Amino acid sequence: MSNLANEPELLSRVEDGIAILTLNRPAARNALSFSLMGELLEAFARLDPAVRVVVIAGNGPAFCSGHDLREFRAAPDRHRYEQVFDRCTALMLAIRRCPRPVIAQVHGVATAAGCQLVAGCDLAVAESGARFATPGVDIGLFCSTPAVALSRAVGRKPAMEMLLTGEPIDAEEARRIGLINRVVPPSSLAPEVMALARQIATKSSAVIAMGKEAFYRQAELGLEEAYRHASGVMVRNLLEADADEGIDAFLGKRKPEWRG
Structure with a gap:
C-alpha cells in the first residue's frame, strides 16, 4: 500500500537541536517499504552537525507494522529479498553507529521490523496503549532479523517467547523486560519524549x-x-x-x- 500522491514517506524537522523523523505511511501503518528505509538512511547520513538527539516517531494509528508484505508478494525474488534485508541491516547499523542518541516515540503497535526498530534505538518511550510483537511465526516467517535487536535489548527468554508465540505484549510488560524505558499517557507521549531529548541535548x-x-x-x-x-x-x-x-x-x- 503506497502513500497518497505527493506525500513524502518520511517527514523531518529540527527543533531545539532535536531531529524528529516521522514515518509517514499511515494508510500502511508505517510499514517499512524499501523506499522508506532508504529515506531514513539518507536522513541519518544528512544530519546537521548541530543536531544533538534524534527522535523516530510515526504518523497515523501505528508506530510501525514492520516490513511491507505487499512489496514481498509483488516481487517474490531472492535478489529483491536480499536487497530489502541488506537495506534493513544498513538502517539498524546506522542507528547504532549514529553519534547522537536515538529515541523511539511509540504509539499504537510496533510489530516485526517495527519492534526491531524500537529495540534498535538507544531509548524508547511508549504510550500506555502501545503493543509490541514479533508475529512473523504466525504467517510462516520467523522474525529472525528482529531477533537480532530484540535479543540485545531484552533477556533471551522473553525474546524467545515473543518470537515463538507471536503474541503481543503491552507497554508495561515491554518496560518490565527492558524493551522500552518509559510508559506515559497518550496525551503526554510527545511532550515526554521532547523533555527527555532536551535533557540529553544539554550534555556535551x-x-x-x-x-x-x-x-x-x-x-x-x-x-x-x-x-x-x-x-x-x-x-x-x-x-x-x-x-x-x-x-x-x-x-x-x-x-x-x-x-x-
Whole structure:
C-alpha cells in the first residue's frame, strides 16, 4: 500500500537541536517499504552537525507494522529479498553507529521490523496503549532479523517467547523486560519524549558520542577486554576539552559551557 500522491514517506524537522523523523505511511501503518528505509538512511547520513538527539516517531494509528508484505508478494525474488534485508541491516547499523542518541516515540503497535526498530534505538518511550510483537511465526516467517535487536535489548527468554508465540505484549510488560524505558499517557507521549531529548541535548555532544560508541562496543566483549576498552575510553574522555570544562564547572559550582 503506497502513500497518497505527493506525500513524502518520511517527514523531518529540527527543533531545539532535536531531529524528529516521522514515518509517514499511515494508510500502511508505517510499514517499512524499501523506499522508506532508504529515506531514513539518507536522513541519518544528512544530519546537521548541530543536531544533538534524534527522535523516530510515526504518523497515523501505528508506530510501525514492520516490513511491507505487499512489496514481498509483488516481487517474490531472492535478489529483491536480499536487497530489502541488506537495506534493513544498513538502517539498524546506522542507528547504532549514529553519534547522537536515538529515541523511539511509540504509539499504537510496533510489530516485526517495527519492534526491531524500537529495540534498535538507544531509548524508547511508549504510550500506555502501545503493543509490541514479533508475529512473523504466525504467517510462516520467523522474525529472525528482529531477533537480532530484540535479543540485545531484552533477556533471551522473553525474546524467545515473543518470537515463538507471536503474541503481543503491552507497554508495561515491554518496560518490565527492558524493551522500552518509559510508559506515559497518550496525551503526554510527545511532550515526554521532547523533555527527555532536551535533557540529553544539554550534555556535551562529544562526550555523548564517545560514550554511546563505548557502551555498545564493550557489550560485545568479554569482561576483562570490556574493562580494558572502557578504561581506554575514560582516559581519552579525560583528555577532551569538555571534560576539563565539566570538571572545572562542577568544582566552581557553575554551569558548563560545552565546546562539543
